[in-house]
Amino acid sequence: MSASLSLRTVDKIYHPRGRSAVHAVKALSMDVERGEIVALLGSSGCGKTSTLRMVAGFEAVSAGEISLANRRIERLAPAARNVAMAFEGYSLYPPLTVRENIAFALKRGRLSASEVSRRVQEVAALVEIEPILDRYPNAISGGQQQRASLARALVRDAALYVLDEPMGQLEPQLRAVLRGRLKRLLKDRAMTSIFVTHDQTEANALADRIAVMEGGVLQQFAPQHVLKEKPANLYVATFIGEPPMNVFDASVVRDAGRTTFELDNGPSFGFGDNELAPEVRQAIGNRRKVVIGVRPHRVALGNGSAETARVISNQWLGDQSHIAMAVAGKLLVAVSHARVRAAIGESVPYGVRAQDLHIFDSDTTVALAHGARAA
Amino acid sequence: MAQIEIRNLHKTFKDDPVLKGLSLSVERGEIVTLFGPSGTGKTVLLRLLAGIYPPDAGTISLRGRDASGSPPDKRGIGMAFQNFALFPHMTARENIASALTARKTNAGEISRKVEAVAQLLKIGHVLGHSPRELSNGQKQRTALARALVADPDILLLDDPLRNVDAKLRYEMRLELPALLKRVGSTVLYVTQDFKEAMALGDRVAVLLDGQIAQCDTPARIYAEPVNVGVARLFGDPTLNLIGVAPQLVDGAPEIRLGGSRIRLPAGYSTAAGGRYLLGLRPETLRLVEAPAPGTVAVELVAVTPLNEKSVLLLTMQGGEELLASEAGDRDEPRRTGPAHVAIDRDALLLFERESGRRFIPAENGEVAHERIAITSHR
Numbered sequence: 001m002s003a004s005l006s007l008r009t010v011d012k013i014y015h016p017r018g019r020s021a022v023h024a025v026k027a028l029s030m031d032v033e034r035g036e037i038v039a040l041l042g043s044s045g046c047g048k049t050s051t052l053r054m055v056a057g058f059e060a061v062s063a064g065e066i067s068l069a070n071r072r073i074e075r076l077a078p079a080a081r082n083v084a085m086a087f088e089g090y091s092l093y094p095p096l097t098v099r100e101n102i103a104f105a106l107k108r109g110r111l112s113a114s115e116v117s118r119r120v121q122e123v124a125a126l127v128e129i130e131p132i133l134d135r136y137p138n139a140i141s142g143g144q145q146q147r148a149s150l151a152r153a154l155v156r157d158a159a160l161y162v163l164d165e166p167m168g169q170l171e172p173q174l175r176a177v178l179r180g181r182l183k184r185l186l187k188d189r190a191m192t193s194i195f196v197t198h199d200q201t202e203a204n205a206l207a208d209r210i211a212v213m214e215g216g217v218l219q220q221f222a223p224q225h226v227l228k229e230k231p232a233n234l235y236v237a238t239f240i241g242e243p244p245m246n247v248f249d250a251s252v253v254r255d256a257g258r259t260t261f262e263l264d265n266g267p268s269f270g271f272g273d274n275e276l277a278p279e280v281r282q283a284i285g286n287r288r289k290v291v292i293g294v295r296p297h298r299v300a301l302g303n304g305s306a307e308t309a310r311v312i313s314n315q316w317l318g319d320q321s322h323i324a325m326a327v328a329g330k331l332l333v334a335v336s337h338a339r340v341r342a343a344i345g346e347s348v349p350y351g352v353r354a355q356d357l358h359i360f361d362s363d364t365t366v367a368l369a370h371g372a373r374a375a
Numbered sequence: 376m377a378q379i380e381i382r383n384l385h386k387t388f389k390d391d392p393v394l395k396g397l398s399l400s401v402e403r404g405e406i407v408t409l410f411g412p413s414g415t416g417k418t419v420l421l422r423l424l425a426g427i428y429p430p431d432a433g434t435i436s437l438r439g440r441d442a443s444g445s446p447p448d449k450r451g452i453g454m455a456f457q458n459f460a461l462f463p464h465m466t467a468r469e470n471i472a473s474a475l476t477a478r479k480t481n482a483g484e485i486s487r488k489v490e491a492v493a494q495l496l497k498i499g500h501v502l503g504h505s506p507r508e509l510s511n512g513q514k515q516r517t518a519l520a521r522a523l524v525a526d527p528d529i530l531l532l533d534d535p536l537r538n539v540d541a542k543l544r545y546e547m548r549l550e551l552p553a554l555l556k557r558v559g560s561t562v563l564y565v566t567q568d569f570k571e572a573m574a575l576g577d578r579v580a581v582l583l584d585g586q587i588a589q590c591d592t593p594a595r596i597y598a599e600p601v602n603v604g605v606a607r608l609f610g611d612p613t614l615n616l617i618g619v620a621p622q623l624v625d626g627a628p629e630i631r632l633g634g635s636r637i638r639l640p641a642g643y644s645t646a647a648g649g650r651y652l653l654g655l656r657p658e659t660l661r662l663v664e665a666p667a668p669g670t671v672a673v674e675l676v677a678v679t680p681l682n683e684k685s686v687l688l689l690t691m692q693g694g695e696e697l698l699a700s701e702a703g704d705r706d707e708p709r710r711t712g713p714a715h716v717a718i719d720r721d722a723l724l725l726f727e728r729e730s731g732r733r734f735i736p737a738e739n740g741e742v743a744h745e746r747i748a749i750t751s752h753r
Binding site: 043044171176180183198199200201204205224225238239241242243244295297312313315316317318319320322324331333335337339344 | 542550553570574593594597598613658680700702703
């Protein structure tokens with residue numbers, strides 16, 4: 001597959017000559033393949049929306065190149081980029097009905113009236129706005145406006161679909177249904193798409209690959225399971241996952257065929273050389289300090305575990321128990337898909353297996369090892 | 376004696392009846408989460424309790440005394456609402472302390488209490504900021520701190536974690552119950568997130584169609600919802616609902632599902648002949664290799680990750696869709712194609728098609744007959 005959208009060392013600096021210059025996006029390079037769905041994920045201020053706005057043409061790049069279907073677009077006006085978009089600020093035309101707004105997006109396509117009508121109907125059914133097609137934008141709710149705006153983007157034939165928090169204002173139930181339909185539509189028609197979200201569930205459900213951004217820098221760009229199993233650094237590890245990874249500062253002690261991670265003000269986890277793979281030991285090298293992590297779903301609870309910890313909370317969510325324990329002055333969260341009957345204040349046995357251990361450099365925060373493999 | 380006792384409350388705005396005979400009681404020291412779809416009147420209920428506007432009909436008793444006619448400031452209720460309502464000219468610290476200065480607490484005591492609550496809510500580092508320098512999540516926690524710092528015996532919280540980012544929100548979800556228990560307040564907590572409702576509440580009150588449809592422990596709400604409306608609000612993904620018509624076959628209740636016959640537990644005998652919705656929670660469905668009694672032939676269409684689960688989209692014969700969810704990681708990813716799904720008979724739910732009420736199976740077949748016999752003799 002060939003890259004459809006390509007960003008090369010793109011920078012965005014707001015107020016570059018002012019005293020309060022903000023470097024919102026830093027040397028961002030990434031490729032989106034044809035027909036691929038990509039999510040830009042991060043907390044507010046991470047640079048994801050600035051990136052999307054540069055792709056759409058609402059912001060100029062401060063440096064770097066953006067190409068779409070082998071054509072440089074970073075200097076083109078939004079309308080000249082062959083990009084369909086749904087943005088929060090890119091509102092519907094108030095004097096037109098919802099139906100006219102959606103149909104208007106097809107105007108330049110020289111389609112027959114019946115074809116336009118068929119397409120509008122089809123996309124309206126997809127996002128469930130058929131009953132409000134003849135209403136005016138200011139007479140419908142924020143959630144309905146958002147869906148109308150999404151429909152207006154999806155109805156077009158474009159080289160790229162750019163969506164800004166496409167379902168941010170919708171109710172959870174509707175959101176779940178729309179995600180499935182939207183993914184099917186985008187995949188069936190091989191619509192190359194890039195969207196911004198702060199919601200991992202949304203990113204996981206829709207995207208083929210997820211670009212995690214923080215501080216204007218692309219942290220990792222990979223499919224969901226890779227972000228989960230092999231997070232590139234501590235930021236990704238503690239951002240991805242619900243709940244996120246438990247992490248602790250630890251001192252490394254090597255002693256007669258055994259590696260022990262001593263948590264600051266907490267317990268120690270020791271592993272024999274038969275447990276901790278050689279390449280993992282090699283990745284740790286001579287480091288005296290590391291950060292170790294374990295995903296909540298991988299914390300082993302119950303008898304046979306070496307350590308005990310006091311239960312701070314135990315919450316049953318119908319199909320899973322979330323148990324928070326006091327470990328090394330922090331919370332260690334364990335998730336079990338069976339119901340765990342542990343009272344608050346009770347001590348419960350728990351352990352961490354070598355195969356579930358993630359190890360990070362304590363200075364650079366870059367991953368050193370995941371389970372039995374070096375990073 | 377209940378600390379909050381709401382009886383038959385009605386409230387209509389213009390021609391829109393929001394609360395239609397709502398009743399709810401909350402015991403002293405209890406945390407009840409108030410949960411329902413948006414626009415069902417959760418916030419309206421809190422405002423009636425706070426005395427911000429009066430009910431059209433019905434009574435509210437606080438601490439055993441009728442509160443009607445008592446103005447908001449005389450009700451002794453701590454509140455944190457969605458529109459933070461912080462004083463813009465004061466710092467976060469002063470905003471929080473404002474709940475105490477009105478009571479003439481001494482300065483050292485005030486400062487100590489403000490620091491302690493700010494620490495718990497992780498806003499200790501922004502106490503010197505003014506509201507416009509705070510993020511929405513920080514504003515929300517400042518408002519929450521202001522409500523908590525006065526140790527109110529009744530506390531009304533309107534979605535206080537709504538704008539807090541996911542990670543912090545999760546931490547707060549773990550820590551807030553213990554914090555509230557320490558304060559000892561009786562709490563009514565509004566949320567739009569079913570996980571938050573289940574995690575925080577001693578009981579969850581589900582507000583549907585202007586009334587409390589069910590108020591129960593989280594585990595019972597999930598496992599024994601009173602009706603299909605309540606059942607649909609809990610679970611991620613939400614439960615599968617399929618129209619079925621149970622029949623007695625050789626004296627045992629049975630349904631047809633995607634071309635297979637599924638025998639129900641004997642307690643469902645009296646459902647035979649009626650029209651029902653079968654409710655199957657995705658996590659109770661298990662994909663198996665070979666057909667067996669209690670399995671349905673399906674096509675595995677797609678596998679999508681949802682947090683730490685995998686959601687399997689299945690279609691049965693006739694095209695009807697089912698969602699199943701699997702916990703944990705598999706060594707090899709599932710391949711799409713023909714498969715069989717096993718139905719857990721002990722976890723299934725049955726709802727009356729017309730009323731939506733859950734059919735409550737008899738403990739076993741014989742008991743069901745006994746009950747019928749007793750009724751007919753009366």
